[in-house]
Amino acid sequence: MSEAMLVADRxxxxxxxxxxxxxxxxxxxRGKLHALLGPNGAGKSTCINMLSGDLPPSAGRILLEGxxxxxxxxxxxxxxxxxxxxxxxxxFPQFTVLENCRLAAQSRRPRPWRIFTDAMKTxxxxxxxxxxxxxxxxxxREQRKAGxxxxxEQRQLEIAxxxxxxxxxxxxxxxxxxxGSEESAQMVELLRELKQNRAILLVEHDMDAVFAxxxxxxxxxxxxxxxxxxxxxxxxxxxxxxxxLGEEEHG
Amino acid sequence: xNSGVVTLFKLxxxxxxxxxxxIGSSFYVELVAKILVMxxxxxxxxxxVGFTGLVSLGHAAYFGIAAYTVALIAPEYEAANLWFVLAxxxxxxxxxxxxxxxxxxxxxxxxxxxxxxxxxxxAYYIFHDTAxxxxxxxxxxxxxxxxxxxGWTPFSLDDPAQLYYFILAAMAAVFVLLSFVLRSPFGRVxxxxxxxxxxxxxxxxxxxxxxxxxxxxAGALAGVAGFLYAVLFGFVTPEYxxxxxxGNVLLMVILGGLGSLAGAVAGxxxxxxxxxxxxxxxxxxxxxxxxxxxxxxxFMPTGLAGLxxxxxxxxxxxxxxx
Numbered sequence: 197m198s199e200a201m202l203v204a205d206r207x208x209x210x211x212x213x214x215x216x217x218x219x220x221x222x223x224x225x226r227g228k229l230h231a232l233l234g235p236n237g238a239g240k241s242t243c244i245n246m247l248s249g250d251l252p253p254s255a256g257r258i259l260l261e262g263x264x265x266x267x268x269x270x271x272x273x274x275x276x277x278x279x280x281x282x283x284x285x286x287x288f289p290q291f292t293v294l295e296n297c298r299l300a301a302q303s304r305r306p307r308p309w310r311i312f313t314d315a316m317k318t319x320x321x322x323x324x325x326x327x328x329x330x331x332x333x334x335x336x337r338e339q340r341k342a343g344x345x346x347x348x349e350q351r352q353l354e355i356a357x358x359x360x361x362x363x364x365x366x367x368x369x370x371x372x373x374x375x376g377s378e379e380s381a382q383m384v385e386l387l388r389e390l391k392q393n394r395a396i397l398l399v400e401h402d403m404d405a406v407f408a409x410x411x412x413x414x415x416x417x418x419x420x421x422x423x424x425x426x427x428x429x430x431x432x433x434x435x436x437x438x439x440x441l442g443e444e445e446h447g
Numbered sequence: 448x449n450s451g452v453v454t455l456f457k458l459x460x461x462x463x464x465x466x467x468x469x470i471g472s473s474f475y476v477e478l479v480a481k482i483l484v485m486x487x488x489x490x491x492x493x494x495x496v497g498f499t500g501l502v503s504l505g506h507a508a509y510f511g512i513a514a515y516t517v518a519l520i521a522p523e524y525e526a527a528n529l530w531f532v533l534a535x536x537x538x539x540x541x542x543x544x545x546x547x548x549x550x551x552x553x554x555x556x557x558x559x560x561x562x563x564x565x566x567x568x569x570a571y572y573i574f575h576d577t578a579x580x581x582x583x584x585x586x587x588x589x590x591x592x593x594x595x596x597x598g599w600t601p602f603s604l605d606d607p608a609q610l611y612y613f614i615l616a617a618m619a620a621v622f623v624l625l626s627f628v629l630r631s632p633f634g635r636v637x638x639x640x641x642x643x644x645x646x647x648x649x650x651x652x653x654x655x656x657x658x659x660x661x662x663x664x665a666g667a668l669a670g671v672a673g674f675l676y677a678v679l680f681g682f683v684t685p686e687y688x689x690x691x692x693x694g695n696v697l698l699m700v701i702l703g704g705l706g707s708l709a710g711a712v713a714g715x716x717x718x719x720x721x722x723x724x725x726x727x728x729x730x731x732x733x734x735x736x737x738x739x740x741x742x743x744x745x746f747m748p749t750g751l752a753g754l755x756x757x758x759x760x761x762x763x764x765x766x767x768x769x
Contacts, residue, residue: 248649274651286649288642299639303651307632308660311624315635361650 279363289343491668505567511688513670544666585684704750
């Protein structure tokens with residue numbers, strides 16, 4: 197049974213005279229991973245930025261479990277259950293892995309007036325952070341400085357932070373970027389586990405990974421959706437091959 | 448260097464400051480009291496610059512507004528109630544910071560520096576040129592406030608030693624308060640904003656509110672310093688709000704080391720100590736001070752707060768901790 201969590205309804209975004217996204221429609225369902233493919237400049241980043249609240253759309257609506265969240269900023273959407281990881285690693289490099297995730301967990305239990313409480317000893321945030329670290333496969337690295345982690349571990353930390361906010365909709369921007377094959381395989385495994393009870397949007401260039409985990413694939417070209425459907429349909433689509441491979445040769 | 452040694456060192460400094468009036472001449476007792484007041488001022492700015500990443504170049508406004516509040520509301524020839532004027536001054540400074548923060552915190556980086564300066568200049572000219580400030584020369588606070596509380600008078604600020612201890616207690620209280628704030632959930636959010644504000648927003652933090660709270664708290668604590676300064680010297684002038692004053696306190700924070708409360712205190716001692724020493728030698732003392740600041744930034748990037756650790760490492764004394 198599928199259940200629509202996040203719906204992008206004809207999202208459009210202009211930058212001056214340039215139309216970066218034109219009437220893009222995407223539906224994310226619980227328990228499903230929806231991959232967003234497309235050559236560079238196809239508008240994938242614009243799309244994920246609109247979904248996360250980093251960029252306001254010029255037109256169109258975003259519905260989270262039926263409620264319109266188009267007017268909410270990224271902080272408010274985070275509280276509604278949308279969590280996002282970034283293409284360029286976006287962590288707190290001077291903090292430990294645990295503190296990166298504890299801050300994420302603290303956003304659900306803020307206690308701003310408890311100025312005589314030691315934040316490191318707020319048990320619920322520490323426990324939530326530890327669980328997220330283990331779930332993202334970083335168990336044992338809690339006390340390491342985030343900036344000293346390997347690139348792949350920093351990508352895992354990105355996801356651990358999103359998990360620590362109890363997000364039900366995950367927007368993952370190229371989590372496999374710059375990863376070796378072994379790390380990629382681990383990340384694919386992690387994505388499979390994460391989608392069990394969440395809805396995931398995956399923007400990714402790694403085709404093998406996308407076809408291995410995606411339930412639905414949407415291909416964008418020049419700001420519009422070219423085709424959307426199950427992996428086999430996309431794999432066999434002549435239109436996708438023509439547009440996508442044609443672009444690849446130029447770029 | 449373990450935290451036990453650090454705590455011991457801080458307690459030793461506190462003990463030294465407590466014993467000081469017994470050995471120092473009245474000139475030096477007043478000088479150290481002035482340094483302690485400036486240490487409060489520097490710590491309040493360190494909360495913004497060192498811990499939240501907000502470089503304010505107009506922090507003297509809140510110092511001066513509190514100083515003027517006590518001078519303006521105290522009766523001319525009799526003592527005001529200490530607790531009432533203290534609360535009023537700190538509230539005035541905090542309210543001003545809250546109001547200014549509503550505007551300036553919408554900007555970032557160089558623009559933030561410029562608009563904090565602009566608001567401080569506006570405040571300066573209000574006291575310098577309008578009837579509110581009475582005269583561009585300043586106002587005397589003829590009688591020190593009276594500390595009585597429901598008929599009981601715990602101490603008298605007319606006695607220089609007791610005034611000194613009152614200021615020392617205020618400095619210690621602000622130090623302890625900020626130490627708690629910085630390790631609290633609120634303080635950790637400020638550290639997160641300092642490190643990566645964009646990510647804090649995407650994690651669900653309304654960062655503007657946190658910055659506004661920090662800006663207001665910093666303004667209120669600068670107000671504590673401004674109040675004590677007015678009481679200590681019995682005089683207020685528009686110069687308390689001038690951009691020189693904002694620049695001096697910023698230099699204290701930088702000299703002490705960004706991101707350290709103890710550093711801010713050390714920076715106040717170093718800055719005012721050097722100021723006294725150089726101005727004894729020459730009236731061009733600012734040239735010498737400039738050289739010291741340049742040298743400190745070049746050769747002591749972690750400030751005075753980072754010095755013990757570097758010395759420990761050089762002489763390899765104590766355990767290696769990294």
